Amino acid sequence: MLYIFEMANNHQGDIKHAFKIIDQFSKLSKERKITAGIKLQFRQLDSFIHPEYQKSDLKYVKRFQSTRLSKEQFSEIVSHIKKSGLLAIATPFDNKSLKWIKEFDIDIVKIASCSIDDWPLLREAAKINKKFILSTAAADLKTVKKVYNLFKANNRDFAFMHCVGEYPTIPELADLDRIKRLRNMFPDTEIGFSTHESPKQRSLAPFATALGCTILEKHVGQPTHKYSLNDYSCTVKDMGGVIDEIEFINKALHGKSKTQKSALKNLKRGVYAKEKINVGDKIKREDLFFALPVQKGQADVSTIDKIVGTACKRNIIVDQPLMLSDLSSSIQNSIIEKTRGYIKRVAKLANVTITESDVIEISAHFGIENFHKTGAAIVDKVNREFCKKLIIMLPSQVHPEHHHIKKEEAFELLWGDCTLNLNGKEIVLNTGEPVIIARGVKHSFKSKRGCVIEEVSTTHHPGDSVYSNPNINKLELKDRKIRLSLSEE
Secondary structure, three states: OEEEEEOHHHHOOOHHHHHHHHHHHHHHHHHHOOEEEEEEEEOOHHHHOOHHHOOOOOHHHHHHHHOOOOHHHHHHHHHHHHHOOOEEEEEEOOHHHHHHHHHOOOOEEEEOHHHOOOHHHHHHHOOOOOEEEEEOOOOOHHHHHHHHHHHHHOOOOEEEEEEOOOOOOOHHHOOOHHHHHHHHHOOOOEEEEEEOOOOOOOOOHHHHHHOOOOEEEEEEOOOOOOOOOOOOOEOHHHHHHHHHHHHHHHHHHHOOOOOHHHHHHOOOOEEEEOOOEOOOOEOOHHHEEEEOOOOOOEOEHHHHHHHOOOEEOOOEOOOOEOEHHHEOOOHHHHHHHHHHHHHHHHHHHOOOOOOOOOEEEEEOOOOHHHOOOEOEEEEEEEEOOEEEEEEEEOOOOEEEEEEEOOOOEEEEEEEEOOEEEEOOEEEEOEEOEOEEEOOOOOEEEEOOOOEEEEEEEEOOOOOOEEEOOHHHHOOOHHHHEEEEOOOOO
């Protein structure tokens, strides 16, 4: 969690007062062992405010002018922030202030919500090689997407921050659900929370943390006989309480039981021999039954997909437990382990998510020992009136020619390389260019370096694939399909 302490106008244009705030929050950060920074606001007031309004009574003009600091004073504050061990963070509100970002060597650049569509500022800022955090209050997601594309195009490290532009913000207007919308729309982007509720109210920060925020921004200050705090700024004591609540929720979010696995193991059904199994026999599902208890070293129901098809190392009589040591470390097990690791690696490269709830099968048309040459791994994501699968191929692997009687499908390359053969015509798949395969059309596909393909189709029916090689058609589905789990346990 990165904590951003927004000092803004709480320094009141008083550099000594700013130092006191920095020192107090530096001490808090060290005591609580948190990563934190002090945030400043940069405006070149002589050009930021129109000449005719420099001395006006407009609310914000008056405030900015009354808390004005010189470049030299800001330089002193930034130096003090860095010496205190905190990160120096700043919000530039105009293009001229971007020079200060470079001159002061600011660690993180914050873009305010009012500037989320300030394209002259954003386009120049995106050229700076810094970490950016961009607030999104009141911006529609179409605008946020445009900002995303701009900073992605410039290869910048950036995060979005949810906030509400009301000061203070009452909980009823917090719109915390927007955090989920931002995370869903930008899954590769860090999301933070800038919160403006009164410190007298219950903090919303722990709820934002539970929703996945990893950055928290809060206005801070220190009241004195001379300076008072506004309704949405926190003292060191206030922030200490917020940190307590966030640490509590983080423990609840990430803490894992170390004993539940063994406790639940005792409630699982163990695997026992229903029929006599001789040494060297391949274990079949019908050879087994399941019952309490699970004895030490015995296979249980969670391992059934790894047991079936594995050769037995000893004679097992009826009603005897099947022990894990009875299973041979066969070629099949080795291939499955290698395939499991490969699927995990290429899923990351293709930026796709495969979960434990997804059904994963290895299609081994000429036996598992030849899987590296012929076959594919198939991940079933959805199968209703429409169907979505992921097809994952090893380097130099070929999926044999076949056609479907009922299913119409489309292939789209997500990662790697794949050549599709449709009725004898080779088509090189390209990302973003789906290819439709009509019912009855014979097709095969292969990959040189390995690939991930997204298949979208009509409903998948088991046994709907008719292979050109009659030897494959003779096989039962169970003889050429092997269920695989991503878990290694």
